[in-house]
Amino acid sequence: NAGVTQTPKFRILKIGQSMTLQCAQDMNHNYMYWYRQDPGMGLKLIYYSVGAGITDKGEVPNGYNVSRSTTEDFPLRLELAAPSQTSVYFCATRGGADTQYFGPGTRLTVL
Amino acid sequence: QKEVEQNSGPLSVPEGAIASLNCTYSDRGSQSFFWYRQYSGKSPELIMSIYSNGDKEDGRFTAQLNKASQYVSLLIRDSQPSDSATYLCAVIQSYQKVTFGIGTKLQVIP
Numbered sequence: 289n290a291g292v293t294q295t296p297k298f299r300i301l302k303i304g305q306s307m308t309l310q311c312a313q314d315m316n317h318n319y320m321y322w323y324r325q326d327p328g329m330g331l332k333l334i335y336y337s338v339g340a341g342i343t344d345k346g347e348v349p350n351g352y353n354v355s356r357s358t359t360e361d362f363p364l365r366l367e368l369a370a371p372s373q374t375s376v377y378f379c380a381t382r383g384g385a386d387t388q389y390f391g392p393g394t395r396l397t398v399l
Numbered sequence: 400q401k402e403v404e405q406n407s408g409p410l411s412v413p414e415g416a417i418a419s420l421n422c423t424y425s426d427r428g429s430q431s432f433f434w435y436r437q438y439s440g441k442s443p444e445l446i447m448s449i450y451s452n453g454d455k456e457d458g459r460f461t462a463q464l465n466k467a468s469q470y471v472s473l474l475i476r477d478s479q480p481s482d483s484a485t486y487l488c489a490v491i492q493s494y495q496k497v498t499f500g501i502g503t504k505l506q507v508i509p
Binding site: 321323328329330331333336346378382385386387388390391392393 | 403405407431433435441442443444445448487489491496497498499500501502
């Protein structure tokens with residue numbers, strides 16, 4: 289089992305460009321989350337999903353969009369990249385006993 | 400008031416000592432509490448979970464929960480240099496919402 293996978297691992301964007309961060313899981317978990325982590329800071333929730341077709345905003349959703357067409361995939365879309373979106377992005381699922389399982393992260397730099 | 404508060408540290412302890420990490424939360428309805436360890440440049444991994452008042456032990460780790468005081472802590476006995484990491488406190492405040500603290504950086508000095 290791969291668990292939670294994220295692609296790409298690293299990306300540099302120019303201001304105004306768009307991109308999609310991919311997240312996939314093979315654990316059949318209904319709950320999935322997107323977090324961002326800025327240097328020296330904790331995890332901030334961007335969006336979450338409680339199942340296919342159902343998504344909701346977290347603490348810092350501005351500038352991002354998500355979709356959840358399948359249980360396995362939960363992509364995060366950045367439409368107009370800004371320097372403030374430079375961060376490390378983690379995707380996570382939530383399974384039994386409410387434990388969260390994190391992907392390896394995507395390090396994004398916007399210049 | 401932040402929903403989940405932790406001292407960012409760094410907390411420095413000598414090898415072999417007990418490290419004590421603390422976390423307070425604001426939502427009295429919170430039911431589930433977690434400690435995650437995060438090494439530099441890596442993703443968080445679960446260390447302990449606790450759901451009821453009292454202590455829960457797992458090897459060198461002990462989680463303590465006091466819902467009346469809205470306080471959860473993590474004790475690491477016989478601290479090792481490999482324990483040096485950032486420890487994140489997480490609280491489930493509603494069925495879907497998981498809130499993380501800022502994390503406490505622990506340094507174990509050989």
